[in-house]
Amino acid sequence: MKSAALIGIAWLLAACGRPTCKSGDLECLAKSFSIVDFADFTDNSKRDPLTLVDASKLTAAQKGTGQVTLALPAGGLDFPEPDDGAILLLQWQDGLGCRPSFCFSHCPRGVQCSTSPRCTPGRADGQTGAATEHWVEYGSSPAQSEDFDLDVVAVSAPGCPTDPATILAASGAQGSATLVVPVHIDLNGANAGTSGGSTSGSSGTTGSGPCAHWTCNGQTQCESVMGGPQGVQCQFAAGQSCDQWCQQNIPGACTCS
Numbered sequence: 064m065k066s067a068a069l070i071g072i073a074w075l076l077a078a079c080g081r082p083t084c085k086s087g088d089l090e091c092l093a094k095s096f097s098i099v100d101f102a103d104f105t106d107n108s109k110r111d112p113l114t115l116v117d118a119s120k121l122t123a124a125q126k127g128t129g130q131v132t133l134a135l136p137a138g139g140l141d142f143p144e145p146d147d148g149a150i151l152l153l154q155w156q157d158g159l160g161c162r163p164s165f166c167f168s169h170c171p172r173g174v175q176c177s178t179s180p181r182c183t184p185g186r187a188d189g190q191t192g193a194a195t196e197h198w199v200e201y202g203s204s205p206a207q208s209e210d211f212d213l214d215v216v217a218v219s220a221p222g223c224p225t226d227p228a229t230i231l232a233a234s235g236a237q238g239s240a241t242l243v244v245p246v247h248i249d250l251n252g253a254n255a256g257t258s259g260g261s262t263s264g265s266s267g268t269t270g271s272g273p274c275a276h277w278t279c280n281g282q283t284q285c286e287s288v289m290g291g292p293q294g295v296q297c298q299f300a301a302g303q304s305c306d307q308w309c310q311q312n313i314p315g316a317c318t319c320s
Contacts, residue, residue: 125241127237130157157237
């Protein structure tokens with residue numbers, strides 16, 4: 064569920080027109096990719112700057128001593144409409160005491176690649192592990208529905224440099240194994256029009272299927288985004304299942320029944 068203000072922003076962007084990427088042009092989509100900590104997703108100024116890095120140096124960092132690991136607790140990324148956002152939950156460990164830089168490569172489905180990796184800044188937060196929530200979006204739309212893989216590598220270096228290029232050039236740079244995140248961007252919902260009655264921010268459908276029962280478990284940021292501490296959602300985007308809605312909007316705190 065998105066707030067009325069966020070839904071309005073999405074509709075305005077669609078009305079004004081968005082850049083379109085040719086079918087299969089993953090580099091075009093990669094250039095429009097953005098990521099921010101979920102707690103700051105309403106603040107565009109907090110979006111992580113993405114730095115294009117040398118793919119060979121990223122691969123070299125992955126041959127380190129294994130002090131940096133990365134896991135995906137749940138599922139892939141599903142965008143029922145191109146201008147939707149999605150939550151990416153990353154579970155990482157960093158023996159160097161840094162929050163690692165996360166590097167993203169957009170690859171054809173089933174093909175591991177390191178083409179044009181773009182990396183977030185590292186952070187000297189002193190943590191050796193955490194599960195962090197991120198909000199990801201695409202500023203451009205594909206010409207047709209797209210399925211591809213988002214390959215993610217976490218990298219870090221002694222001293223916790225911020226700049227990704229500096230991390231990869233450092234002696235002792237460490238990289239995780241590649242984490243493959245399946246991505247689906249659907250154009251069908253965008254082409255179906257809007258009903259004006261859906262609280263999901265997309266063309267609403269209310270069927271005989273299950274409803275999503277969600278709770279924020281006392282998290283104030285979640286309550287602000289979802290519009291309350293708990294609730295039930297029975298309207299979803301065209302072609303979107305209850306489970307997909309839960310995974311996109313509030314993973315881990317949502318059940319369908």
